[in-house]
Amino acid sequence: MQRAQLLAQQYKQQQQAITADIFNGIQDFSYAPGQHSVTVTPFISTSASPLLVSDGGEVLAAWSQQGSGRAVAYGNDIFSALAAPAPATYLKQHLPILKRVLAWQLTGKANTAIGSTIRVAASGYSATPVVTTLKAMGWNAEAVSCNVAEENTCWQNSDLIVFGRGVPDNPIVGTLTSRYLSAGKPVLYVHNSWSAGNGQHVLTSMGMIIGGYPGNYFAGNRVNIAAGLTLADHLKRIDQMGALADTLAMLQNDQLVHDWSNTAPIGPIDDLRAEMRIFDSRGLDIFSQPNTELHRLLLLWADVWRPNVRYGPLNKTGPAIDFLRAMASDSWVAFARRYTKTSADQGDYMPAIAQTLAPSTTAEIIEVTIAQGSGNTAIGRGAIPGKPVEIEIVDAAGASSLGVRTNYLRTQGNPLSDNYERPRYPTSGVVPLPTSGTRIFTTPFGGPLFLNYNGAQAGSVVKLRVKGVVKYSHFDFTRTMSATEISEARAAAQRKDFGWQTIKLVGGEVQQVAKFINANADPERYVQTELKGMLFDSNHIANGYSNMPMSANVAAVCSAFGWTCDGPLHRAPNVQHFVGWLAACGFLCSGNPSDGSAGVGGTGWGWSHELGHNTVQRVMHIEFNGQGCVVECDNNILASAHMMRQYKLIGVDNGHVTDHPKLFQYIVANRASGLNGNDKVLDMQRRLWTMNAQDPMRAVHFQLAFLFSRYRANEAVPSMEASMDYFTLLTKGDRLVAKAWDANNRNQYGMGRFADNKISNPDLLFVLSSKIIGKDLRNIFAMYGITLSQTALDSVADLNLPVLPEQFYALERSKFNQVSTGQWLDLSATTPAYPF
Known part of the structure; x- marks a missing residue:
């Protein structure tokens, strides 16, 4: 540390002298x-x-x-x-x-x-x-x-x-x-x-x-x-070394007193960390690069100090020197090297027992399935804290570049605002793998290894030769897992000695820390039935993605309409990553990766809510004057579809209401207003779409789904399957209008009067729903307070569909997800009492 401080001062003097020479006399x-x-x-x-x-x-x-x-x-x-x-x-x-x-x-x-x-x-x-x-x-x-x-x-x-x-x-x-x-x-x-x-x-x-x-x-x-x-x-302005020299002096002061509302000493630590990350991102070992003596000294100091760090007792109100030294030793890390030192444990990121695990001593070839052109995917092997990993590309499967990293996270905590319960930066960035030869990769914190890939072919299989790794609880259902592999992954989940579990599915990946692992869960049910079958499949069916097979009903409608309902146009946009450890916002937070302070479950509505954020289409986003079923409501239509499908298939009803009784109350109050025509529509609009009444707002889309089941599927009472078919066709139609529109095929979508596909969301919902259901829904949309353009009304009129009279499917408050338990109500002449 003394050598590093002296060197930083020397660099400052050299750089200032050269710059002063260049600008001498400049006014x-x-x-x-x-x-x-x-x-x-x-x-x-x-x-x-x-x-x-x-x-x-x-x-x-x-x-x-x-x-x-x-x-x-x-x-x-x-x-x-x-x-x-x-x-x-x-x-x-x-x-x-x-x-x-x-x-x-x-x-x-x-x-x-x-x-x-x-x-x-x-x-x-x-x-x-x-x-x-x-x-x-x-x-x-x-x-x-x-x-x-x-x-x-x-x-x-x-x-x-x-x-x-x-x-x-x-x-x-x-x-x-x-x-x-x-x-x-x-x-x-x-x-x-x-x-x-x-x-x-x-x-x-x-x-x-x-x-x-x-x-x-x-x-x-x-x-x-x-x-x-x-x-x-x-x-x-150009001084890069002065603040660093000051921080290095503080790091040598055993009696340091500092108020951490002043974060100035952290800036130089982060600046040097950023430089070290750049070396890693180029696959360069700092210890073999010129002009890096200062970086090497600080990395070695971090190695020397790191074993003294104890997460948990550390916090910014404790001894300032312990806090600062932990911040620095956590930050000054290089991963493209063979040797490093680790702390006694890594807090809630990795248990201490992980350091006792034995790394593999013989190389093995593993196969890694690639889901899309670029991204990150778990390889099913982990790095032990402080132990070097050797990775070699056997077959890149045509990918233009491959790299290795630990975890795929976006938040890792912040000691300045959180409790210091884990390393400040426990995960690595991407370290590139050479096209030939072996990459040496070492982390003082350990973690699941992920392959970063670019320029790849979806569905390809990359082969890697790995050594110095450990098996942990990893399920890969993108391929057929043997009974032995499932048993090993389940046993590792029960031991919880590595600290993480990863799961690969078609369309999604999950990683979560040991405390969130349900070690006794049946892997086939948890992963295949709940995560894939309920969470991902429900979302993908409702969004009309081509990785889910079309029902006979959907296929027949697409054929009759001349719609292209499969193929790359309807491909799921991205592999969705979920992380159960820390949330970037709130308790669960949307994004990719989406993260939360909870285990990743397949049957609860929270994760389907976050997945909905990342996949919801505009046909579910209905607003008037900036209010309506907007963000935090539109995505919940997908979550409610998940709940409806889940009840029918596995008998789990987690609520997540779509409030049909409340929606009906709004209709009754609107009818009692004595208003007519457009005034009546606007009155309903104010009641329903401008009062933040999310549950009855979301019920509107499901009422349309029930109409589909009645008039297109010819069902006496709606089924879950036919209701999901409506959402599948609605979202496929949304994509077709957005991506496959031209003047010659607009009639296929019922858009004959529109000059282009710049159509408002309410108009899009009206025209597509009328086309899909086979009825002119103008009375239904007026009943729900949805104002429409004359162009949309005329486009549907051109389809010569029967105008559907006002009607409503009533469901009991406790059975919103049990859609076959309701009763149809005729509202065309009178307003009957709600039957439940």
Whole structure:
């Protein structure tokens, strides 16, 4: 730690000295690169430093040193702009700075006179504006013909090598950049766009990262440097090491007192962690990379301190030094290495007993099923804390890139706001797997191993050779599990010695911590019947996804309508990941992954509610004047469909009401108002759709489903199956209108009067429902207070369907999910009493 602090101070002095030399005597720092620019941020702070930092904190240009070579990167097309007939004012003001930057690159001193001709070789950027600008500075310059982006010998005859975003997207460019710098050649990068281009290979060799899409296109004044900045202020902006040195000094103070409402000491810890993660993301072992002595020292210090950490007793109100040291040792971790040290336990992330598990000592080949083009999937093997894992690709199955990570989480807790009951950052990022050879991967915290994949073929099988891993409770029902495999996974769930369980299904994956595992649950029932059969299948049927077979009824209707109801158009959008450990928001939180502070269950409505958030279609989102069945209601239509289907198939009724009696009360009150025509419709709309009455709102979609069962399926009382058929057809129709619409087929969807598919949600629900049910539903929609456009009414009238009189299917309050227990009511002439 003492060596690291001294080294940080030395780097600060070196970087400040070079920057002060470049900007010595400069009076005007103003700069405005505009929207056609990107950031160029150092990711190795020990070799690269900001050159220009905007008032908004963005790095607009940076420099680095490798050996005797000096590199500079600008995030905008400064030379072409300067060479233009009328350069912008900020460019003219920046010209003296640029001259000193280039003098430093060429000679090592910013104030050196350049007497000889400067020979410029370029790739991905024209040498012409560079030569023009150099001449404008009073120097002699000429372009030389040399393809510096490919293997060559002519680079030795150049004095300045220039790259731009048009350089070939080939790793050899990075290798060549390092070669040029190591040989003492100045390398300049100029970015002439707001999009990323191919420059990252060059930037990586300079120790920098290029800004991602869309660059600074929407950054506005955030990327400007206003006039009035002093040299002292500028040196403070570019200082990467001062705050780190302060934090390192605090880490050595056994008597540290600190109020953690001031989080300033954590910033430098996170900055260094971000750099270490970048090395991991490139598969680089920091201990074999140049200019990383500071990183190595801090990683070794973290290894030394980590065994002292005890999660649980730690908190920000306790000894400040223990808290700070735990934060640092948790953060300074490299995964692309063989050796690391671990704490005695990992809190609620991983039990202490996991460290006693024996890693495999012989390599095995495992098969990993791939569900989509890109994503993350559990491989069924785990990493033990502190023990190295060896992974090798046997068959990539055509995937363009593969990587390894622990877990697939989005929240890991925050010691500054939560109790410090687990490592601050227990999971890794993605570490790429080499196309040949072995990846060494080590984590001090352990965890289930996940394969990250890109450019893959859905349904393919990747083969990996693994060693140093452990089997844990993993169920993979994307393939046929043997009885032995199921027995082993169940036994591991009962032992709970690894701390996690993972489950793979068609369309979904689950991971949860040991405390949420129902170790005595029958795996086949829990996984196949409840998770897949109830949770995922119900959602996928209601959404009309093509991974679920169509019922005979749905297939017949699709055929009669000429609809394309299967194939890739109706493919489930993504594999849905669920995590039972910590929730990113509330108790359960939607997203992908969706997470919660509870085990992942297949029969409760909570997880189907979250899955509904991620899959609900607009035909279920009905609103008027910003109110109605919107977010937190529309997704619950899918959850209620799950509950209805679940009761019929496995006899479990978890409630999740669709309040039909309350909906009927609104109808009665509306009829008693004495209003007629549009006034009556708007009165019902105010009662139902603007009072946050979610349960009766959701009942409307189910009343439409019951009409389908009566008139399309010809059922005396609705069945669950026919009701689900309605949702299947409704959501398939929604997708067809959105993705398969043209002027020639709009009549297939009942949309003959619409010029395009920009149709309001109420109109879409009305027209599709009328088409699917085979009745003109204008009276039904008026009864529910749903206002419709004349175009929608005329489109349905063109179908020549019988106009359906007002009617209602009554269900007892306690039997909303038991849909065959109700009674049809005729409301066309009178308003009967509710029968329950």
